[in-house]
Amino acid sequence: MPGSFTERYKINQLVYVEETRFVWDALEREKELKAWTRARKLELIREGNPTWRDLSLDIIGDASELG
Numbered sequence: 001m002p003g004s005f006t007e008r009y010k011i012n013q014l015v016y017v018e019e020t021r022f023v024w025d026a027l028e029r030e031k032e033l034k035a036w037t038r039a040r041k042l043e044l045i046r047e048g049n050p051t052w053r054d055l056s057l058d059i060i061g062d063a064s065e066l067g
Contacts, residue, residue, distance in 0.1 A: 014056040016045045 005011070020026040033041065049055065 013052070013054045014059070015049050015052050015054070017055050017059075 018026075018029060020029065033044075036044075045052070
């Protein structure tokens with residue numbers, strides 16, 4: 001999407017994800033995480049995904065399989 005955060009900062013990998021049952025819980029968690037320092041966010045990622053593996057492959061599969 002032109003002008004989006006992911007385009008502007010060349011984001012191409014999903015390294016952290018959380019699931020919630022309700023959208024309001026997700027919005028509250030997002031606000032909480034945004035208030036954290038970068039160091040604390042990086043530690044959260046390292047705890048759950050120490051190799052920084054692309055987690056989008058778990059969600060949508062390998063893009064080469066789509067075409």
